[in-house]
Amino acid sequence: MKKILYIGLSIITSFTIATAKDVRLGIPPKTLEKYYPPNSEKYEFLMNMYKASTAFTGLSTSIREKDWQRAEKWAKTLKDAYLKIGELVPQWDKVLRKEEANFLVQAVKNKDIRKIQFFANAVGNTCSKCHDRYLASTKLLYHFPDFDTVTLEDPITSVEYNVSDYMKKMITSFKLLNVYMHDSKSKKAKKEGMNFVKRLKGLSQMCSECHTNQLSEKVYFGKDFYQKVKQLEQSIKNLNPNKISQTFNWINKNNCSKCHNVHEVPTMIREKIKKKQK
Ligand code: HEC
Ligand code: HEC
Ligand code: HEC
Known part of the structure; x- marks a missing residue:
């Protein structure tokens, strides 16, 4: 109880600080x-x-x-x-x-x-x-391209999604893997786990929409990445929670986060500016 109250308070204080010290970016005409x-x-x-x-x-x-x-x-x-x-x-x-x-x-x-x-x-x-x-x-x-025009085909449903919706689908599969594993629903857990892996591999289909150089793609989708994906597949088959989280953490650090640093953060700010532009 004490802990919950403490978190609640810290959210309030950090919110107050954030509004007092907003960073302002001008919206160009x-x-x-x-x-x-x-x-x-x-x-x-x-x-x-x-x-x-x-x-x-x-x-x-x-x-x-x-x-x-x-x-x-x-x-x-x-x-x-x-x-x-x-x-x-x-x-x-x-x-x-x-x-x-x-x-x-x-x-x-x-x-x-x-x-x-x-x-x-x-x-x-x-x-x-x-x-x-x-x-x-x-x-x-x-100068920064618009990710809204990029679409990805979902390897599970064959539906075309925009980047944001595809990302949400992908991370939902991973969360469901954990939920079902926790609830001892092994079959469903494995299925969602494999859906996550397929969607993860499917990410690389969008790179060529902006990068003509294969080198860029290899930075996040190189040999070591595919090795980790193999390990992840194996640990999903065995439903080994420790191995799953270990390999996911590696992928998160070396694929998701790195790519987000370069592509997602500017996209987030760009979208905020675009919304306000008249
Ligand atoms: C191109 C490199 C790239 C890779 C690799 C990548 N992402 Fe993303 N991700 C993006 C971009 C760009 C956005 C922002 C999309 C937008 O807002 O239009 C995004 C957004 C997201 C979002 C927020 C979705 C939303 O709009 O609420 C989640 C969650 C996410 N990614 C999860 C992941 C995970 C998990 C991985 C790794 C398994 C991953 N991403 C790998 C580029 C990438
Ligand atoms: C009313 C606004 C405004 C004024 C006044 C202005 N600039 Fe700029 N300047 C901009 C904007 C906006 C950009 C970004 C353009 C882009 O990146 O395409 C820019 C970009 C530049 C760049 C390129 C910077 C970079 O990092 O790429 C230079 C150099 C520059 N301006 C020089 C000047 C000089 C010198 C003056 C004054 C004599 C001046 N600007 C006055 C708005 C202005
Ligand atoms: C909507 C366009 C877009 C898509 C899609 C995209 N990128 Fe990028 N990426 C950029 C931009 C913009 C930069 C900054 C450099 C530049 O302007 O070319 C960049 C930079 C990078 C860099 C830094 C080094 C370099 O090559 O400039 C890497 C690595 C990279 N992207 C990998 C990827 C990978 C892997 C994918 C697919 C999962 C991807 N990108 C998808 C637009 C995109």
Whole structure:
């Protein structure tokens, strides 16, 4: 009883802490999607960012080398790329310090180092502020692929499932194996155990939807993986709970968790952002 109360309390406290210290990710305006596949292969927005960033480097390098002619050229390129942010994404136009971008060009013309620093900082701060809010979410939305479009055929029922539903089916088989084993329903336990193994092997059918290189697949579905799966099959046939949990733990650590670190965690965050995007 004491233990239950303690767990209850700790859930409440951790919840309070979590709401007090939420991590916030900005939701990028939907306009941005025009500049990414499948709408465009040109990555216009990102290319403009590279242009701005290169111009910034060109500007500071030219000034350091006292090449004022080139410095002015770079300052203008920077201004153009900077103002273009607002043309590409009108919702972002208002965060730009346009006057300061113009004053920066002027200060370079006048070779006024103090003013150059002042206006470069003013412009530069808006770069960092926007990145702070939107960089991670934009990368997840437009560079990380959508797992929703991926389907897997269930080896047991031949039904096509999306990734999430397939995962749930698979883990349910494993849980049922344990439930039936616990309840001494051996036949059912073995059947669900083998269903789990079949679904586990079936996972690799989806890799080629995104990876053209077989090497990626081998990272989680290599020789050692298939050896463990064989051991798991054997321990399911013998209904040996210790062996089953031992091999499952290995698979969980080296297959499920590793793959989740790379694919599931970004998918979870991506889906949250996508839901909120207007
Ligand atoms: C591609 C590599 C990959 C492998 C290998 C993998 N998963 Fe997943 N798993 C995912 C992805 C991606 C998602 C998120 C799917 C989504 O939300 O659309 C996921 C989600 C899940 C979920 C949550 C389902 C939900 O939506 O509630 C469970 C449970 C799960 N996986 C279990 C497992 C188990 C157990 C294993 C190993 C036996 C495993 N997965 C192996 C990629 C993988
Ligand atoms: C109003 C928002 C906004 C402003 C202002 C902005 N950026 Fe960006 N920037 C972004 C977003 C969003 C991305 C992510 C694009 C992507 O990954 O496709 C990005 C990406 C970048 C990248 C690539 C970073 C990476 O990790 O791939 C560079 C470099 C960059 N910006 C430079 C700049 C510079 C320099 C400025 C200021 C002169 C600037 N940006 C101003 C929103 C902004
Ligand atoms: C919906 C697309 C998608 C599917 C399906 C998918 N992956 Fe990936 N995977 C990615 C992305 C995105 C990355 C990050 C690297 C990149 O952008 O290519 C990645 C990275 C990886 C990496 C890190 C090293 C590398 O190759 O880049 C491995 C290993 C990997 N995936 C294995 C798998 C395996 C095994 C499967 C099948 C079970 C799988 N992936 C299914 C999209 C996918």
